[in-house]
Amino acid sequence: MSQLQHLDLEVKLKELEPGEAEEGFSRVDSERLITKFLTSRRPGLFRVPKHVGFGGNPNNSPLTLPSWLSEEDVTYCASKFHQKGFTGGLNYYRALDLNWELTAP
Template identity: 70%
Template sequence: MYYTVEPGEAEEEFARAGTARIITKFLTSRRPGPLCVPKEVGFGGSPHTPIVLPSWLSEEDVNYYVTKFDQKGFTGGLNYYRAMDLTWELTAPWTGLQIKVPVKFIVGDEDVTYTTPGIKEYIHGGGFKRNVPFLQELVVMEGVAHFLNQEKPEETSAHIYDFIQRF
């Protein structure tokens, strides 16, 4: 049995694990593919298993996020996933339209979205270029997950600056 996005269920699990553990797990996760959390394991995992912070993430950073999420909770973010069907319905009129502006796409090779089955084939197999015909450059940053602007801020900023300079 896996956790669902039913109202209250994930919030209860997050409260059980604690905000600091949830935030740290989110920021340091390197599991490829879509997020699936078995109920018997829980998202926080064992509270006795330490999570080592990578060099780009400090205790001060974690504490900042914990302070913010302790104020408002996780419901707002979780509601994004709860509304996914509605989002698809609302954006249906734009299905099949191309993005016709210059684009530089930057993703980490360990990003959960990039490692979701079928995504690499879509990006590198021509599907992405068909939908984004003005794709100027595709950058896959090695050893980087979902928070590339935090994990490699100088490199990410340089990529963005280089792209903007072209115009």
């Protein structure tokens, strides 16, 4: 869950230097990125081919929203990430092990 996997290189998010993932996310449209995250139907790790990048779509087909997700919802979520960036959300995953240790009995 806390991993981003490239086709030829697996990198644990918590091992990335602060700013690396954020820099990758900043190069793409927040709405497209949020849509990709929320509409992905593949279980397991979120795979990102290096040549495509976080916001790319290898076959350039449009992303279709499911019935439970409106364009307004995506725009709202994306606007929050556009204002504040992705660091807070990424830090949640970077700190998973620490949170587990601190809350363990």
